[in-house]
Amino acid sequence: MNNKVRINNSLGEVIFDIFNYLFLIIFSLVSILPFLNILASSFTNDAEIRSRSFFIIPHHITLDAFKYVFSSNTIMNSIFISIFVTLIGTFINLLFTVTMAYPLSRKNLMGRSFILNSVIFTMVFSGGMIPTYLVVKSLHLINSYWSLWLPSAIGAMNLIIVKNFFEEMPQDLREAATIDGCTEVQILFKIILPLAKPMLATFALFYAVSHWNNFMGPLLYINDSEKWPFQIILRQLIILSRTATQLDETQIAAPQESMKMAVIVVGMLPIMLVYPFLQKYFAKGIMTGAIKG
Amino acid sequence: MNAQIHPKLVKDKQYIISRKPKVTKVITRLKKDKFLYMLLAPGVLYFIIFKFVPMWGILISFKDYSPYLGFWNSPWIGLENFKTFFMNPDFFRLIKNTLLLSFYNIIFAFPLPILVALLLNEIRVKKFKKIVQTLIYVPHFLSWVIIGSITLVLCNTQDGVISQLLFKIVGKKIDLLADPNWFRPLIVVQGMWKDCGWNTVLFLAALSGIDSEQYEAAIIDGANRFKQLVYITLPSLKSIIAVLFILRMGTVLDNGFEHIFIMTNALNRNVADVFDTYVYTLGITQGAFSYSTTVGLFKSVVGLILIQATNLISKKFGETSLF
Numbered sequence A: 001m002n003n004k005v006r007i008n009n010s011l012g013e014v015i016f017d018i019f020n021y022l023f024l025i026i027f028s029l030v031s032i033l034p035f036l037n038i039l040a041s042s043f044t045n046d047a048e049i050r051s052r053s054f055f056i057i058p059h060h061i062t063l064d065a066f067k068y069v070f071s072s073n074t075i076m077n078s079i080f081i082s083i084f085v086t087l088i089g090t091f092i093n094l095l096f097t098v099t100m101a102y103p104l105s106r107k108n109l110m111g112r113s114f115i116l117n118s119v120i121f122t123m124v125f126s127g128g129m130i131p132t133y134l135v136v137k138s139l140h141l142i143n144s145y146w147s148l149w150l151p152s153a154i155g156a157m158n159l160i161i162v163k164n165f166f167e168e169m170p171q172d173l174r175e176a177a178t179i180d181g182c183t184e185v186q187i188l189f190k191i192i193l194p195l196a197k198p199m200l201a202t203f204a205l206f207y208a209v210s211h212w213n214n215f216m217g218p219l220l221y222i223n224d225s226e227k228w229p230f231q232i233i234l235r236q237l238i239i240l241s242r243t244a245t246q247l248d249e250t251q252i253a254a255p256q257e258s259m260k261m262a263v264i265v266v267g268m269l270p271i272m273l274v275y276p277f278l279q280k281y282f283a284k285g286i287m288t289g290a291i292k293g
Numbered sequence B: 001m002n003a004q005i006h007p008k009l010v011k012d013k014q015y016i017i018s019r020k021p022k023v024t025k026v027i028t029r030l031k032k033d034k035f036l037y038m039l040l041a042p043g044v045l046y047f048i049i050f051k052f053v054p055m056w057g058i059l060i061s062f063k064d065y066s067p068y069l070g071f072w073n074s075p076w077i078g079l080e081n082f083k084t085f086f087m088n089p090d091f092f093r094l095i096k097n098t099l100l101l102s103f104y105n106i107i108f109a110f111p112l113p114i115l116v117a118l119l120l121n122e123i124r125v126k127k128f129k130k131i132v133q134t135l136i137y138v139p140h141f142l143s144w145v146i147i148g149s150i151t152l153v154l155c156n157t158q159d160g161v162i163s164q165l166l167f168k169i170v171g172k173k174i175d176l177l178a179d180p181n182w183f184r185p186l187i188v189v190q191g192m193w194k195d196c197g198w199n200t201v202l203f204l205a206a207l208s209g210i211d212s213e214q215y216e217a218a219i220i221d222g223a224n225r226f227k228q229l230v231y232i233t234l235p236s237l238k239s240i241i242a243v244l245f246i247l248r249m250g251t252v253l254d255n256g257f258e259h260i261f262i263m264t265n266a267l268n269r270n271v272a273d274v275f276d277t278y279v280y281t282l283g284i285t286q287g288a289f290s291y292s293t294t295v296g297l298f299k300s301v302v303g304l305i306l307i308q309a310t311n312l313i314s315k316k317f318g319e320t321s322l323f
Helices: A011-042 A046-051 A064-071 A073-104 A112-124 A129-138 A156-168 A171-179 A184-195 A197-213 A216-221 A230-239 A244-248 A256-292 B007-012 B021-032 B034-062 B080-087 B089-109 B111-121 B126-136 B144-155 B161-170 B180-208 B212-220 B225-250 B257-263 B275-285 B289-316
Strands: none
Touching: A011 A256, A011 B111, A011 B126, A011 B144, A011 B180, A046 A256, A064 A073, A064 A256, A073 A112, A073 A156, A073 A184, A073 A197, A073 A230, A073 A256, A073 B034, A112 A156, A112 B034, A112 B289, A129 A216, A129 B034, A129 B275, A129 B289, A156 A197, A171 A184, A184 A197, A184 B034, A197 A230, A197 A256, A197 B144, A216 A230, A216 B257, A230 A256, A230 B144, A256 B144, B021 B034, B034 B080, B034 B289, B080 B089, B080 B289, B089 B111, B089 B180, B089 B275, B111 B126, B111 B180, B111 B225, B126 B180, B144 B161, B144 B180, B144 B257, B180 B225, B180 B257, B212 B225, B225 B289, B257 B275, B275 B289
8 A cells, every 4th residue: 555645545444443453452362462461471479470360561570480480400401302303403493494405496407396296295194193193113213302403304385485485586596606617516505505595594484483383293203301392391380280299209399380480481482582583584585486486 | 129239330339329219318417406306305305204104104093003013014904994084073073173173264364364464455654564564473473382372361260361361351250261151263263363463464574565556546547545445455455365374274173283282181171172183182291103094085085185176266257376
């Protein structure tokens, strides 16, 4: 809509605008109020949580809940595991996705449409949870972190978007480089990849978020409680209501309610930290490319 | 036919190799793109091992699979598992739970992002638009464990904020987490909270792709905002909505394993069990590999049929189709 064209708004349109703004304000609030409440609750004590109803600013500020969380071996261990799994997993994801997408972006590659159609087929039909589990089992990957990295190494949708991105890069660059005597390897590493940095960053973030959030993978494939990543521990603590003492046998008196809040906040922390960057790249229209594709 | 070449001639190289021209062409192309195929290899291997091999695993639903006997030695029992499944009273409970959840989602959660995107598109103050966008898609990046935890904490009957609110409005205590009657609404609302904002932003991106000249021409012709909406905006969205709807129909038997799994407990299991969680419980925790694969196969095949059917219907109506 062109902002420069002034329209004389009728009364109906003004009323519509007012309701529109109101609705959108409420909608935005509903989206973020739950965490603001939980964030506030994590910085206060159990007594306040129980006595007050909804609040965003705590009266008594204390770091007890976080102190407890950071002192718990089980929780901290699982956080480090999650970080480790996320970093390596994201690297593997990018490696596999980019190396497969680049050749598929060359339109005269033999076998290209066969491969692409096969990939699209996997988006509408799959073997299912049990056959995949049996394959992972037969590869002896159960209880290994590789079971968290390999079965999801490439997201079919991501592959297609990255491929489209490579396709849209101007041919002339590659042709000029070939004339100058570059090999394929050099073209890929010295010209294409540097130009693709924003896109790579975006997908790195998407893959990283999915690793951090991954619950089903560890649930299915990791049986050793020492190897459980953060999401599993989070579920134990809050959804299965294992109390903190059951989990850890620590001597520290655990603040129950605010501790739950603190653990949730820690679970959301990486996402919140990464969010401004996501915003920046996202807004640049990567998604417009996805929609066109 | 490759020509038989006399050994004497081979040394002289006075012959022409009569390979089929096509084969030569193929080999040349393969050689030329050697590097590209090397790059392709890991990804293709991934798809074969983790996507296509499990598709063969579906065959175990026709066998009485035992991990000790392995795949090849487990006895073939044909459609036994399917018969057992269809006659199991659980079957109807599963279908009912799964379909009801999906339909509620399609009715409430599918149109909402479109509506919000259209509303947001009418906002002319850019800053407001941007802030709203930033805020509404935050929940999309949270894990289901986090969302389940937030729900638990807020709907806790003792001191949960939402429970207190409901008590004030309705006057009696409602346990959202345990009451089977509230399970489906809760799930649908959670899903909307998580994904509506994200989907709204996707639609907004599509809306911003509409040619502004069309709007300008319409304004000159005297169309007010409502007419612009009906005659320009909506028709441009038709194809995207159609494609997304087809895809949504194809996943009607999918409910999001993690989501339902996190929210299922002993008290609401009757309404909460859907195909995805049933396959997990039977297959992984109880080890009934063959039977649970049968359930999973049923789900995948129905999904495939539904996508084809919706795709065909879309074609008949003259809309864009997926394939």
